[in-house]
Amino acid sequence: MRDPILALDGLDKSFGALHATRQVSLDLRPGEIHALIGPNGAGKSTLIAQIAGTLKPDRGEIYLERQALSSLSVAERARLGLGRSFQVSSLAEPLSVLRNVMVGVQAVQGSSYRFWKPIRSDADLVEPALRAIEQMGLGHRADTAVSDLSHGERRQVEVACALALKPKALLLDEPMAGLGPEGSAKLTELLEGLKTRVPILLIEHDMDAVFRLADRISVLVDGEVVAHGDSEAIRNNPHVREAYLGEEAC
Amino acid sequence: MTLTLLIEQVLNGIQLGTMLFLMASGLTLVFGVMGLINLAHGSFYMTGAFVTAWVTGLTGSFWVGLLGGVLAAAAVGAVVEWTVIRRLYHRDHLDQVLATFALILIFSEGTRWIFGSSPLWLNVPDSLSGSVTLPGGVEYPLYRLAIIVMGVAIAIGLYLLISRTRLGMRIRAGENDREMIGALGVDISTLYTLVFALGAALAGLAGSTIGALQSVQVGMGEPVLILAFVVIVIGGIGSIKGALIGAVLVGVVDTLGRVLLPGLFKLFMAPSDASGVGAALASMLIYVLMAGILAFKPNGLFAAHD
Amino acid sequence: MTSLESHIPSRSPSLGRRPLSRETVIGWGLILVLVAAAVFAHLAGEPFYVNLASRIAIVALAGVGLNLALGFGGMVSFGHAAFFGIGGYVAGIGAFHAFDQSPLFGLSGLPAGSDLMPVLWLSALLVCGLVAYAIGAISLGTSGVYFIMITLAFAQMIYYFAVSWPTYGGEDGLPIYIRNSLPGLDTNNPLVFFTLCMALLGLALFLTQRWMNARFGAALTMARLNETRLATAGVEPRPIRLAAFVISGMITGVAGALFADLNGFVGPSMLSWHRSGEIMVIVILGGVGRLCGPLAGAILFVMMETLLGGLTEYWQLFLGVVLLAVVLFARGGVMGLLAGRERYA
Numbered sequence: 001m002r003d004p005i006l007a008l009d010g011l012d013k014s015f016g017a018l019h020a021t022r023q024v025s026l027d028l029r030p031g032e033i034h035a036l037i038g039p040n041g042a043g044k045s046t047l048i049a050q051i052a053g054t055l056k057p058d059r060g061e062i063y064l065e066r067q068a069l070s071s072l073s074v075a076e077r078a079r080l081g082l083g084r085s086f087q088v089s090s091l092a093e094p095l096s097v098l099r100n101v102m103v104g105v106q107a108v109q110g111s112s113y114r115f116w117k118p119i120r121s122d123a124d125l126v127e128p129a130l131r132a133i134e135q136m137g138l139g140h141r142a143d144t145a146v147s148d149l150s151h152g153e154r155r156q157v158e159v160a161c162a163l164a165l166k167p168k169a170l171l172l173d174e175p176m177a178g179l180g181p182e183g184s185a186k187l188t189e190l191l192e193g194l195k196t197r198v199p200i201l202l203i204e205h206d207m208d209a210v211f212r213l214a215d216r217i218s219v220l221v222d223g224e225v226v227a228h229g230d231s232e233a234i235r236n237n238p239h240v241r242e243a244y245l246g247e248e249a250c
Numbered sequence: 251m252t253l254t255l256l257i258e259q260v261l262n263g264i265q266l267g268t269m270l271f272l273m274a275s276g277l278t279l280v281f282g283v284m285g286l287i288n289l290a291h292g293s294f295y296m297t298g299a300f301v302t303a304w305v306t307g308l309t310g311s312f313w314v315g316l317l318g319g320v321l322a323a324a325a326v327g328a329v330v331e332w333t334v335i336r337r338l339y340h341r342d343h344l345d346q347v348l349a350t351f352a353l354i355l356i357f358s359e360g361t362r363w364i365f366g367s368s369p370l371w372l373n374v375p376d377s378l379s380g381s382v383t384l385p386g387g388v389e390y391p392l393y394r395l396a397i398i399v400m401g402v403a404i405a406i407g408l409y410l411l412i413s414r415t416r417l418g419m420r421i422r423a424g425e426n427d428r429e430m431i432g433a434l435g436v437d438i439s440t441l442y443t444l445v446f447a448l449g450a451a452l453a454g455l456a457g458s459t460i461g462a463l464q465s466v467q468v469g470m471g472e473p474v475l476i477l478a479f480v481v482i483v484i485g486g487i488g489s490i491k492g493a494l495i496g497a498v499l500v501g502v503v504d505t506l507g508r509v510l511l512p513g514l515f516k517l518f519m520a521p522s523d524a525s526g527v528g529a530a531l532a533s534m535l536i537y538v539l540m541a542g543i544l545a546f547k548p549n550g551l552f553a554a555h556d
Numbered sequence: 557m558t559s560l561e562s563h564i565p566s567r568s569p570s571l572g573r574r575p576l577s578r579e580t581v582i583g584w585g586l587i588l589v590l591v592a593a594a595v596f597a598h599l600a601g602e603p604f605y606v607n608l609a610s611r612i613a614i615v616a617l618a619g620v621g622l623n624l625a626l627g628f629g630g631m632v633s634f635g636h637a638a639f640f641g642i643g644g645y646v647a648g649i650g651a652f653h654a655f656d657q658s659p660l661f662g663l664s665g666l667p668a669g670s671d672l673m674p675v676l677w678l679s680a681l682l683v684c685g686l687v688a689y690a691i692g693a694i695s696l697g698t699s700g701v702y703f704i705m706i707t708l709a710f711a712q713m714i715y716y717f718a719v720s721w722p723t724y725g726g727e728d729g730l731p732i733y734i735r736n737s738l739p740g741l742d743t744n745n746p747l748v749f750f751t752l753c754m755a756l757l758g759l760a761l762f763l764t765q766r767w768m769n770a771r772f773g774a775a776l777t778m779a780r781l782n783e784t785r786l787a788t789a790g791v792e793p794r795p796i797r798l799a800a801f802v803i804s805g806m807i808t809g810v811a812g813a814l815f816a817d818l819n820g821f822v823g824p825s826m827l828s829w830h831r832s833g834e835i836m837v838i839v840i841l842g843g844v845g846r847l848c849g850p851l852a853g854a855i856l857f858v859m860m861e862t863l864l865g866g867l868t869e870y871w872q873l874f875l876g877v878v879l880l881a882v883v884l885f886a887r888g889g890v891m892g893l894l895a896g897r898e899r900y901a
Contacts (some may be wrong), residue, residue, distance in 0.1 A: 078790035107790030355876030537713035
């Protein structure tokens with residue numbers, strides 16, 4: 001088995017009396033989609049915040065290709081190749097899709113402190129950005145302002161922004177949230193095509209999508225990983241049926 | 251420097267702090283409850299001072315003048331809230347800054363138009379003139395002492411108002427959740443007008459009482475306003491407790507700095523240079539204090555909104 | 557990848573020969589009107605009006621500086637008078653020591669003052685850049701209303717320092733007896749001085765446009781619109797903002813140096829918070845975040861100052877009413893009215 005791309009090692013985080021993350025260890029290997037599921041309040045958001053860098057864990061470490069991340073800022077993690085999407089869309093509304101995605105390319109290529117060359121005629125910026133947009137099937141919408149996009153298209157732009165970083169690992173936070181069955185199916189298809197290029201840590205509520213996409217699933221309950229395995233194992237895990245799937249399983 | 255002089259200066263600092271607290275508590279209350287930054291708060295201070303000076307001149311009674319000044323400031327505050335300010339609650343801070351800056355221009359020029367450019371004078375009332383001997387043999391002006399006592403009373407009053415009354419409960423609810431308080435069925439626009447008028451009345455009270463110590467003139471509110479900003483940045487925006495502690499801290503540091511620094515520089519500089527350098531640096535002291543506190547606590551000492 | 561290739565050529569016209577936008581046309585129109593007015597006044601033998609045009613160009617330049625921080629960067633600085641005034645004092649202090657051949661600050665070992673404009677401008681850039689770096693480094697740790705109050709407070713600190721520092725006039729300010737010079741040009745000629753101001757304004761506008769279309773501008777725009785997006789894209793927002801704040805302070809500083817030379821005087825009033833408010837008003841009246849907004853705002857502001865000020869000494873009362881009306885009812889300012897809503901490429 002190859003080395004993991006992203007590894008969490010014994011992450012622990014408390015807010016006062018609330019123990020939000022308990023000794024979480026998991027990894028993401030090349031070519032896979034690893035889904036993280038759990039009921040509301042299980043501590044998924046807190047865990048994502050620690051991986052992405054908006055929260056600092058009390059104990060434990062996060063490694064991206066063996067590099068420790070916990071002392072790095074959000075932007076530094078992004079430059080190292082950790083791409084993420086947000087649960088609530090986080091794009092610059094008045095700007096075009098292209099300009100939203102281009103900012104990521106700009107960071108990966110180096111400096112944002114260039115004051116002379118116009119970005120619009122800078123093929124080094126435009127081409128990789130367009131490629132990422134097309135990977136997400138939005139080539140025809142590149143010049144459209146984000147505020148004019150549908151909800152589903154925004155989700156795709158979010159992922160395109162992450163792809164622009166040429167990421168080593170993707171962290172997708174409920175990409176299906178708010179999508180209808182059609183949009184959900186489309187995004188599922190796109191993600192399936194993506195995973196061979198970049199492994200994805202997928203946090204998702206849509207169980208159909210999870211069972212269809214995920215190579216492995218970890219179940220988070222009360223801040224703790226209570227079960228781990230492939231779809232089949234998780235479906236049949238009595239602990240999971242009780243804690244999470246509840247009456248759905250019956 | 252003698253001990254008695256030092257005590258006197260500390261008291262002067264606390265007296266300045268009292269004034270700043272009256273200004274800052276209104277500002278911080280309005281920001282905490284309505285999320286509004288109000289540059290025109292100094293205009294209520296000026297209103298209080300002018301009306302007090304004017305009414306005192308008409309009636310011959312400082313106390314009637316004081317009452318008139320505070321009521322006028324509260325009334326002007328209510329009218330301004332009703333006509334302009336309430337349109338700004340949902341705007342961004344830039345719009346609030348500009349609109350209230352426009353109000354300053356209107357108030358300052360309007361006051362100059364009505365009262366003229368020469369300053370008015372207001373005397374300390376007879377019952378509070380003279381000085382008292384404090385324990386330790388410090389002679390201190392009675393009027394300044396009365397201001398300090400008044401400040402303590404107001405601080406206690408505000409504390410009781412916010413922690414013990416229905417109005418206070420609504421204010422706290424408004425600080426925590428603006429949607430919530432509307433859902434509770436509280437008449438939110440009346441609450442906002444009340445809070446704003448209360449803040450204006452406190453600023454008016456500060457202006458009315460200070461009028462007997464300095465000249466009453468257009469623009470008098472602005473230096474105090476900026477000091478009050480420093481106070482609430484230090485104390486934490488939205489926190490009355492922070493405003494109180496910040497106000498006393500700024501008042502004492504500023505007053506002592508002006509007294510002590512020139513003397514300090516005389517130890518190793520020529521006296522003429524020392525007084526210039528000392529005065530220049532003393533005028534910067536509270537801003538250095540502010541920068542130092544912000545470096546460690548970017549949201550102030552007692553931030554209400556973290 | 558076919559649609560990729562079809563995309564690039566469709567973009568190539570934007571390399572230079574894009575049809576002029578309405579905003580660009582209006583910008584050029586304003587510049588031409590101002591230049592024509594100055595030349596006409598000069599030919600008519602009315603130096604007062606030439607100087608008025610210089611004044612417009614200078615306050616517009618100060619506004620261009622603030623607009624970079626406020627309009628393009630979303631940083632509501634209420635302390636830009638600090639840079640305007642420091643720029644003015646650099647020109648004043650340089651001229652003061654050049655006049656009596658003394659070393660800077662009267663400290664032996666330091667070089668003598670200078671009355672050469674380029675030296676003074678570069679010094680203003682340098683000093684304002686350093687001060688803006690210090691203020692920005694502290695203030696940008698905060699945001700929103702804290703940032704407004706802290707920039708105001710720091711500007712006030714510098715104001716009080718100038719008032720209580722006796723060497724350079726303290727409260728009374730410092731006269732510049734002989735206008736600073738530029739080799740080969742007669743800077744005392746109002747039209748020559750106007751040309752200098754206009755050239756610097758034009759340069760600042762050109763550079764701002766260049767910067768905002770480049771990578772730096774893309775990052776700054778994103779920092780204003782969505783800071784989280786910028787950080788997630790791998791760019792640290794705070795240094796981007798700080799860089800914009802520093803450049804912004806430098807531009808406003810040069811405007812201050814010109815202003816001191818225009819008036820032959822620098823005093824604490826150039827540092828006062830009213831001045832900060834005025835520079836901000838100019839940006840708002842013209843249109844926040846529009847390249848030529850500060851120019852439109854400066855023309856409007858100086859015209860109101862001159863026309864209303866001629867009618868009544870309480871003209872600021874009317875300025876207040878106009879400003880209040882613009883904020884409450886006409887967001888977008890002059891450029892918003894003339895050129896429509898802002899569009900992003």
